[in-house]
Amino acid sequence: MDNQRYDERPIGLFDSGVGGLTVLEAVARRFPEESFLYLGDTARVPYGTKSARTVERYTLQVADCLLRRGVKGLVVACNTASALGLAALRAQSPVPVIGVxxxxxxxxxxxxxxxxxxxxxxxxxxxxxxxxxxxxxxxxxxxxxxxxxxxxxxxxxxxxxxxxxxxxxxxxxxxxxxxxxxxxxxxxxxxxxxxxxxxxxxxxxxxxxxxxxxxSAAVAEELRRHLGGEIAPAPRGATQRLAFLVTDVADRFKETATRFISGIAVDAVEMVDL
Amino acid sequence: MDNQRYDERPIGLFDSGVGGLTVLEAVARRFPEESFLYLGDTARVPYGTKSARTVERYTLQVADCLLRRGVKGLVVACNTASALGLAALRAQSPVPVIGVxxxxxxxxxxxxxxxxxxxxxxxxxxxxxxxxxxxxxxxxxxxxxxxxxxxxxxxxxxxxxxxxxxxxxxxxxxxxxxxxxxxxxxxxxxxxxxxxxxxxxxxxxxxxxxxxxxxSAAVAEELRRHLGGEIAPAPRGATQRLAFLVTDVADRFKETATRFISGIAVDAVEMVDL
Incomplete structure (x- = not known):
């Protein structure tokens, strides 16, 4: 349908904490007209010591939060969540899902x-x-x-x-x-x-x-393949919007994030309950 | 009442992970007739980077799990939970609560x-x-x-x-x-x-x-003051039982715990969902 050729909605990215920001930085630079909504599950970081069942459950909860905010695609910017939660998420996500x-x-x-x-x-x-x-x-x-x-x-x-x-x-x-x-x-x-x-x-x-x-570079390349295909791109000349959700202590996230990624501003940080 | 002078039920202890075992070791040695039920919230460790609201919520959830298992007293063997969750827990616990x-x-x-x-x-x-x-x-x-x-x-x-x-x-x-x-x-x-x-x-x-x-020594002393007072002690000659609950990955808990505490066996480890 013609009205699906462009989509201003953001792409959702998530990680257990600040790590996924390394992926966000890569995709935000590569696609300057796309908007992104990042979620750091800072209340439950780290994922990497947790069981498969727990990580899968967290992955589905976080994705659900992003989907309710209206994202047009999902990037699981966390290797543990990609390893343990991607299959379950792909089986039930209404939008395309990219893992790392x-x-x-x-x-x-x-x-x-x-x-x-x-x-x-x-x-x-x-x-x-x-x-x-x-x-x-x-x-x-x-x-x-x-x-x-x-x-x-x-x-x-x-x-x-x-x-x-x-x-x-x-x-x-x-x-x-x-x-x-x-x-x-x-x-x-x-x-x-x-x-x-x-x-x-x-x-x-x-x-x-x-x-x-x-x-992160490989994920950006994967996203390029999806944009224009399964994921409709933002209209030409769209202004990139970056927004951040965390599950705990927004201030510390901002401070740590700013130290890791140089290119993008971590301003709009909102706390959510999962 | 006479039937409250002895109480065979265990005392509940909890921590975000394995740390509280240092307290368990002290109290289990000091009170060899008392039984203890330990809960390590290993799915959500660490608490120490989380906000006051989140830690308070976790503290109440963990205590509730122990109370449903029938403990006669609670030891919050985690300083972060004691600092941020003790007041709320004391306000609603039906049994005495000791912090660290x-x-x-x-x-x-x-x-x-x-x-x-x-x-x-x-x-x-x-x-x-x-x-x-x-x-x-x-x-x-x-x-x-x-x-x-x-x-x-x-x-x-x-x-x-x-x-x-x-x-x-x-x-x-x-x-x-x-x-x-x-x-x-x-x-x-x-x-x-x-x-x-x-x-x-x-x-x-x-x-x-x-x-x-x-x-841990100071907590054992505090527990001594409670036993026989607000908390009825186990009957003379009772056999100590130690049991462990974790919220994630029981095997790793057992392995790490065994390295930290020398005096007590970490055998009966059960996984619970909070």
Whole structure:
């Protein structure tokens, strides 16, 4: 129908906390006419230590809140929620749903040497790693890909608390990543939207031979494929609106968010009860 | 009434996660005939970064779960919940409620030198410190007590993840506590039930001149005052039963708990939905 060719409604993005802002920054820059509504489930962060059943329930609750606000599409900007809640959400969402895992896997799958399939490391929360979502999706793309997964449970609290540039952080990152040093990796997927904040120290620790994959660029590319297809784009010349919902303590979210993302203003923060 | 002089029902204890086990260990040893039912709200840990309203709501929900299981008294073995939820809980609980803050304050208030009131440091979660509960209760005991408060937001994730004996932990503890070094403290209240797990490194960092106050002994003393008074004790010769409820991932709770408390078996762990 003609009236569906443009849609001014925002795209909803969500994460357990501030991590998904790394994805928001990428998509907001790439699509300057699209509006976005971000939800950080700050009352229940972290998701990465919680069970599959709990994360699935939280994912559906958060998506429902965004859908009631009238979003035209959903980006699950949280790897744990993508790993454990995406199937259930896709089964019942009336709008298209984009996760962060498949785009990251597609980016990694192209990185082999010559005609050799790549050796891919995946770091994520305990729950993301336990889910097996990355090995599964990488194998769907190319069953010859070697996957080595590692849970890094302290990285999320470090980032949520703003400890990103401290010798202790370097020590924790190095110590945690040690099992990967001897794995001759071609690529390392930052399998948690909080981790790009630690990208500098992770890159130094892993060395120049390992390509780091930050899923936010891959998610932006995935969204491009949807816009104009399943998701109607905003009208030409539309003014981008960014709004933020949190489930707890709006002030701290604003303060931490401002430290992580440089390009966009985190002003309109509203607290919601889920 | 005669039939109220003994009561075999357990005493309920709760915390956001594993921290309250330091209190459980103290009271279970001190009262070997009393039974205890522990609830760790592991699905929603940490409490210490959440708002007053949210923590109060969680406190009431958790207490309600324990009350429905038939406890004869409640110990709020979490400083954040004690700071933000105790008043509301006391107002509506049909059984006596003991918090961790007042007992710790009483222990600290006695530690001045000669006839000088003590200088007391308090470390806790962001929400506990923001609540002002410690300065308030210390001033009620002696308005001459000097109180210096400091939030240590990374200590809970370090303990929940089992990082307690690592050079990076020492670095984070030292760096976080630096503002207290010049304060000539007589005592430092470990104002979070997770912190006794880090007691060794905190003691080394603060030096021998500062007495560390672990509230668990003070809570046991408070419970002694209640037993036989407001709370009927278990019959002589009763066998102690310890049971555990968690709101998420029972296996991990068991594993982490076993590392923290040496004296008691963490066997009967049941998952509940709040």
């Amino acid at each position: 895992i498949e785009p990251g896997c597609r980016a990694a799958a192209t990185l082999g040497g010559g005609n050799r399939a790549p050796r891919v490391g995946v770091i994520g929360t305990r729950s993301t790693v336990a889910s097996g979502a990355y090995p599964y999706h990488l194998a769907m793309l190319d069953s010859a890909i070697q996957v080595i997964s590692l849970a890094c449970p302290l990285f999320v609290p470090l980032v949520e608390e703003g400890w990103v540039d401290h010798p202790a952080v370097r020590m924790i990152v190095t110590d945690t990543l040690t099992p990967l040093f001897t794995q001759r990796l071609d690529a390392l997927i930052l399998g948690c939207t909080h981790y790009p904040v630690l990208k500098g120290v992770i890159a130094e620790t892993m060395g120049a031979g390992v390509t780091l994959i930050d899923s | 803050i007042e007992p710790g304050c009483r222990a600290a208030a006695t530690l001045g030198g000669g006839n000088r009131a003590p200088r007391v440091g308090v470390i806790g979660t962001r929400s506990t410190v923001a609540s002002g509960a410690y300065p308030y209760h210390l001033a009620m005991l002696d308005s001459a007590i000097q109180v210096i408060s400091l939030a240590c937001p990374l200590f809970v994730p370090l303990v929940e993840e089992g990082w307690v004996d690592h050079p990076a932990v020492r670095m984070i503890v030292t760096d976080t506590l630096t503002p207290l070094f010049t304060q000539r403290l007589d005592a430092l209240i470990l104002g979070c039930t997770h912190y006794p797990v880090l007691k060794g490194v905190i003691a080394e960092t603060m030096g021998a001149g500062v007495t560390l106050i672990d509230s």
